[in-house]
Amino acid sequence: MIWQQLLANGLIAGSTYGLVALGFTLIYSVGRFFHFAHAGVICFSGYITLTLVTRVHFPLGVAIAVSIILSALMGVLMEAAIYRPLRGRRASSVSLLVVSLGLYVVVQNVISMAYGDEVQTLFSQGTPGLLLSAARITPVQVLILGVNAVLYAIVGLFLARTRPGRMVRALASDPELACAFGIDRNRVMLVVFALGSGLAAVAGILISCDTNLTPTMGFRALLMGVVAAIVGGIGSVPGAIVGGLFIGLVQHFGVWVLPTQWQDAIVFVILILFLLVRPQGMLGTPLRKAAV
Numbered sequence: 001m002i003w004q005q006l007l008a009n010g011l012i013a014g015s016t017y018g019l020v021a022l023g024f025t026l027i028y029s030v031g032r033f034f035h036f037a038h039a040g041v042i043c044f045s046g047y048i049t050l051t052l053v054t055r056v057h058f059p060l061g062v063a064i065a066v067s068i069i070l071s072a073l074m075g076v077l078m079e080a081a082i083y084r085p086l087r088g089r090r091a092s093s094v095s096l097l098v099v100s101l102g103l104y105v106v107v108q109n110v111i112s113m114a115y116g117d118e119v120q121t122l123f124s125q126g127t128p129g130l131l132l133s134a135a136r137i138t139p140v141q142v143l144i145l146g147v148n149a150v151l152y153a154i155v156g157l158f159l160a161r162t163r164p165g166r167m168v169r170a171l172a173s174d175p176e177l178a179c180a181f182g183i184d185r186n187r188v189m190l191v192v193f194a195l196g197s198g199l200a201a202v203a204g205i206l207i208s209c210d211t212n213l214t215p216t217m218g219f220r221a222l223l224m225g226v227v228a229a230i231v232g233g234i235g236s237v238p239g240a241i242v243g244g245l246f247i248g249l250v251q252h253f254g255v256w257v258l259p260t261q262w263q264d265a266i267v268f269v270i271l272i273l274f275l276l277v278r279p280q281g282m283l284g285t286p287l288r289k290a291a292v
Contacts, residue, residue, distance in 0.1 A: 002256070003253075003256070004135040005135045005136065006252045006253050006255075006256060007135065007249070007252075007253075008135035008136075008137050008141075009248075009252045010245075010248045010249035010250075010251065010252035010253060011145065011245065011248060011249070012137065012141045012144055012145060012210075012248070013248040013251065013252065014228075014244050014245035014246065014247060014248020014249055014251075015144065015145055015148040015149070015244065015245065015248070016144060016148060016203055016206055016207060016221070016244070016248075017221075017224045017225055017227075017228045017243075017244035017245075017247050017248050018148065018152070018225075018228060018240060018241040018242075018243065018244025018245055018248075019148050019151060019152075019199055019202060019203045019206075019225075019244070020038070020042065020199075020200060020203045020221050020222060020224065020225030020228070020244070021225040021226070021228035021229040021232065021240035021241070021243055021244045022151075022152070022155060022196075022199055022237060022240045022241060022244075023038065023195070023196035023197065023198075023199035023200045023203070023225075024038050024196065024200075024222070024225050024226060024229055024240070025229050025234070025235060025236070025237060025239075025240040026155075026168070026192045026195055026196045026199075026237070027192050027193060027196040028229070028234065028235060029168070029171075029172035029192075029235045029237075030168060030171045030172055030175075030185070030188060030189060030192050031083070031096070031189060031192070032093055032175075033093040033096040033097055033100070034093075034097045034100065034226070035100050035196075036097065036100040036101045036103075036104050036222065037078055037100040037101075037103035037104045037107065038100075038104075038196070038197075038200050038218075038222055038225075039104050039108075039218035039219040039221065039222035040103060040104045040106075040107030040108060040218060041071050041074055041075055041107075041197045041200040041201060041204070041218070042200045042201070042203055042204035042207070042217070042218035042221050042222065043107065043108065043111055043204060043213075043215060043216075043217055043218030043219075044070075044071060044074060044107060044111070044201075044204070044218075045067045045068065045070075045071045045200065045201035045202075045204035045205050045208075046122065046204040046205060046207065046208035046213045046217065046218075047111055047114075047115055047213060048063075048066070048067040048070055048071070049063050049064055049067040049122060049205050049208065050115075050120060050122050050208070050213060052066060052067065053122065064205055067201055067205060068198050068201045068202060068205075070201075071197050071198060071200065071201030071204075072193075072194040072195075072197045072198040072201065073194075074197060075193040075194060075196060075197025075198075075200075076190055076193050076194050076197070078103060078193065079189050079190060079193040080190065082099065082103065083096060083099070083189075084186060084189070086099065104218075104219070108215050108216065108218070108219070109215075111215045112215040115213075115215070117214070117215055119212045119213070119214055120212060120213045120214075121212050121213070122205075122208040122209055122212075122213060138210075140209050140210050141210060143206075143209075144206045144209075144210060147202065147206065148206075151199065151202060152241055155195070155199070155237065156237070158195075159237060164188070164191050167183050167188050167191075168188055168191065168192055170183060171183060171185060171188050172235060203221060203225075204217075204218065204221070207221060220264075223264075224244075224247060224251075224267065225240075225244070227243075227247055227267055227268070227270075227271045228240060228243035228244040228246070228247045229243060230243070230271060230274065230275070230281060231243040231246060231247060231270065231271060231274050231281055231282060232244070232246070232281050232282050232283055232284070233280060233281030233282055233283040233284025233285070234281060234284060235284065236281065236283045236284050236285075238283055239281055239282055239283035239284055242282055242283060243281065243282060246282070247267055247270070250266060250267065250270055251263050251264075251266055251267050254266035
């Protein structure tokens, strides 16, 4: 039945949106600004993997591991060389957002110059799909669901059970109090940028394996991830995951009654409705009204 295929497609897309939203949320929760250069990291990881596989002839698993490490280092470099000096000069969140957009444009244009704007393929789609009930999914899509679920669990355990994870939560909850207790915000920022960029790299590689690569692929993935983070509750890690799955399902079930070109429009209609009716998102904390 068609609804089963739409459910499968929605869960596959939504799990990746949730992964993008998770990395974005970790950085936002500590940095308190929208890191749009996250889109550049998503795109960078896919093209680095393509280069290592097709030109350097690394095994796919090794290429993926190297790509994730390089992407994490790219995020750390952005934080240490650009964002940290700007924070030291008391740059506003809006200034950091504009700088992050500039970083994305630079990365995207460098990729365009190096690889061209044509569509490129990382993974052959010749493998027949698996029939589960009435839904057909490819082995790559099964892998996407499994990898995303494992990463969700790893990040949850990291935040709940490790000392760096508890520091991330403390800074996200109350930065001033956390710093008063001796938590080094700069070190924690490096941790969240490394982790968030690593998650973005995995998302970029999974998207590249499932579909194709283009220099602008990262920005669309980030837009869906940002919407997922806001709908789920900006700053909430569980909310990012739930929001991603929700957006993926709404996006795909929406084309049951509307043409496919309305997929993205449906997502942004949902975003507007949430901002009007429940601005804190599904799992976010309601904003407190200032006392008069």
